[in-house]
Amino acid sequence: MTPLKLIETSPGAFSLLLDAGTTQVDELVEQLGHDPNGYFWAGVARFLVSTEASTLEGRFSYDPEAGMFCAYGNDRTALQELGALMSAVARDGDRMRKLVLSAKAAGFEFDD
Template sequence: MTIHLHDFDGEHSLTLDVGGLAADAAVVAAGHEPNGHFWEGLVRFSWPDIAGHVDFDSDAGMFCAVGSSSDLARLKTAVESVITSPEAVRDIIARAETSGFEFDD
């Protein structure tokens, strides 16, 4: 499990290959599919200040965000703090569902 920051021709992106993450069991137990779209939703809910400054290009097997290097560096730090923590993911899912947020997974 590695989150990658990329710089290609001046375009910056952050990618995460999904599946096999420590938090996957918590995602499934909450009734969600631990795919790129789920993680995109988790980012949109958890860090709207960052999510509002990046574009997403996620798919079933990969989470992908495109934006400035500084926004993506902040996002990388934030995402790394939860993908290895089933407890943090369970907490975020519970808060999201309580607020009426719907994941698009």
């Protein structure tokens, strides 16, 4: 799940975290006109859920900040699935480029 990490914040409560600005695709994200901050990554997560993993919808919440992406909840499996999807994008420039272009074509707005 690199560069994301899943932690148990209290018994039965989990957070999926990504330190913004630490991925292999940050420079590409900037070239595509976005700021690779926590809000951008929350948009990536939302777009992935809406287009590739609708079964995850409503199974966790988002709490991004400028320097960090965070999704949290008590459904560890759902957060692991999201982490796997996001990890693939965070490590693959071609995948990130396709995601951003698909989002633009669909009228999706990243909140970065």
